[in-house]
Amino acid sequence: MEIKQLKQVEVVTDVVCDVCNQSTKLQFGNLSAHWGDGSKHDGQRYELQLCEKCFFYALATLKKERADKYMFDKSFDPSNLDGFGLK
């Protein structure tokens, strides 16, 4: 015999960007890390939820860092950065 009852369930209806504090309308990216043994930040956990604009700002910053670091390396091809981080 089935016994039915109406229950309230919490659901995520929005995620607010951790940088700009704007609604992501559930379209967001995660930046996370859990540092372990041997790292300078052993035991620390980080998790940021970013809106599309802030995510791509962070990605552009990391991409620029990579380009700056290897710009004088003869084997470095800047066109390889077009899909930086893209899977």
Ligand SMILES: [Zn+2]
């Ligand atoms: Zn944002």
